[in-house]
Amino acid sequence: MLAARLYAAKDLRIEDMPEPEPGPGEVKIRVAHAGICGTDVHEYFEAPRATHEPNPLTGATLPQTLGHEFAGTVVARGADVGRAAPGDRVCVRPIRTCGVCPRCTAGLAHLCTALAAIGVTSPGGGLAEYVVVPEDSVHRLPDGLSLEQGALVEPMAVALNAVERAQVHAGGSALVSGAGAVGMGALFALKAKGVRDVLVVEPSPSRRAAAERHGARVLDPGAVDVADEVMRHTGGRGVDAAIECSGRVDALNVAIRSLAARAPVVMVALYSGPVVIDASVVRLAELALLGAEAYPDGVFERVMEHMAAGRFPTDGWLDHIPLADAVAGLYDVRDARRVKVLVDLQDVT
Ligand SMILES: [Zn+2]
Numbered sequence: 282m283l284a285a286r287l288y289a290a291k292d293l294r295i296e297d298m299p300e301p302e303p304g305p306g307e308v309k310i311r312v313a314h315a316g317i318c319g320t321d322v323h324e325y326f327e328a329p330r331a332t333h334e335p336n337p338l339t340g341a342t343l344p345q346t347l348g349h350e351f352a353g354t355v356v357a358r359g360a361d362v363g364r365a366a367p368g369d370r371v372c373v374r375p376i377r378t379c380g381v382c383p384r385c386t387a388g389l390a391h392l393c394t395a396l397a398a399i400g401v402t403s404p405g406g407g408l409a410e411y412v413v414v415p416e417d418s419v420h421r422l423p424d425g426l427s428l429e430q431g432a433l434v435e436p437m438a439v440a441l442n443a444v445e446r447a448q449v450h451a452g453g454s455a456l457v458s459g460a461g462a463v464g465m466g467a468l469f470a471l472k473a474k475g476v477r478d479v480l481v482v483e484p485s486p487s488r489r490a491a492a493e494r495h496g497a498r499v500l501d502p503g504a505v506d507v508a509d510e511v512m513r514h515t516g517g518r519g520v521d522a523a524i525e526c527s528g529r530v531d532a533l534n535v536a537i538r539s540l541a542a543r544a545p546v547v548m549v550a551l552y553s554g555p556v557v558i559d560a561s562v563v564r565l566a567e568l569a570l571l572g573a574e575a576y577p578d579g580v581f582e583r584v585m586e587h588m589a590a591g592r593f594p595t596d597g598w599l600d601h602i603p604l605a606d607a608v609a610g611l612y613d614v615r616d617a618r619r620v621k622v623l624v625d626l627q628d629v630t
């Protein structure tokens with residue numbers, strides 16, 4: 282089978298390798314689509330980053346097959362697999378947790394201090410024609426959901442968790458910085474929660490167009506002073522929450538300056554290092570700085586319910602490419618030429 286394997290920074294090879302076979306408790310999936318994520322971009326350009334070796338929890342080493350956002354069809358299962366069966370259409374919750382650290386035992390396994398992920402820091406990944414995963418990571422797709430939607434459940438779960446962290450109320454307002462896939466997901470999740478006014482800040486015209494098409498009021502940070510514009514738009518009050526999906530320090534500070542008193546900013550983007558924020562603005566407005574990481578239990582299920590109800594539409598922000606073009610797809614995501622790139626591993630929809 283073909284797989285996209287990361288050897289080092291800027292060294293991703295499409296290689297022919299043996300198909301993996303499932304051991305006890307594992308299932309083998311024929312992958313239909315796998316998304317390219319900001320995490321993959323960071324790994325590709327900066328490796329070794331998360332992909333240090335060997336991973337203490339999973340033993341993963343480079344080369345690492347990338348791809349942690351994927352969906353496909355179960356084709357085989359190992360011994361002791363009870364729920365999943367060949368023919369099931371599934372998506373995969375890729376995080377691997379230790380089960381014994383204080384966070385795992387406190388019910389916050391998604392914040393496990395040894396957190397690893399399939400396709401990043403665990404053997405195997407979705408940028409391959411077949412992948413073997415533990416049965417407990419598999420979620421069956423409801424009948425109405427396509428495999429394309431299935432490949433979007435993971436990034437939409439990141440976005441939904443970020444919005445749930447903000448606890449913004451129906452009828453309120455919110456700012457989203459960055460209209461990549463997580464920013465689009467945050468827009469959908471905010472709308473799903475009844476937030477009336479969603480402002481999206483994005484420098485890329487094509488990404489702004491995608492957000493606008495889905496009901497956002499869009500702002501170009503190169504053309505307007507975003508915080509001033511937000512204050513004008515909200516009668517001087519500021520927005521009820523900000524979801525920072527860009528990973529840019531300037532965008533984070535603009536988000537902080539755009540908030541209403543006691544409102545939260547949720548940081549869900551990847552930051553390349555420590556960032557400087559204006560702490561006085563935080564203090565004087567009693568703002569809340571919140572992080573959002575992956576997805577607690579239950580978020581995948583809620584995303585699939587929202588998708589089934591049409592609240593995470595897929596039109597206007599997805600591009601499909603073949604596996605052979607995976608490197609070009611990484612550049613397209615890094616350079617914000619596209620919102621979301623799905624790599625097609627099989628001839629299915
Ligand atoms: Zn991701």
Ligand SMILES: [Zn+2]
Pocket residue numbers: 378379380381382383384385386390392393394395
């Ligand atoms: Zn743990």
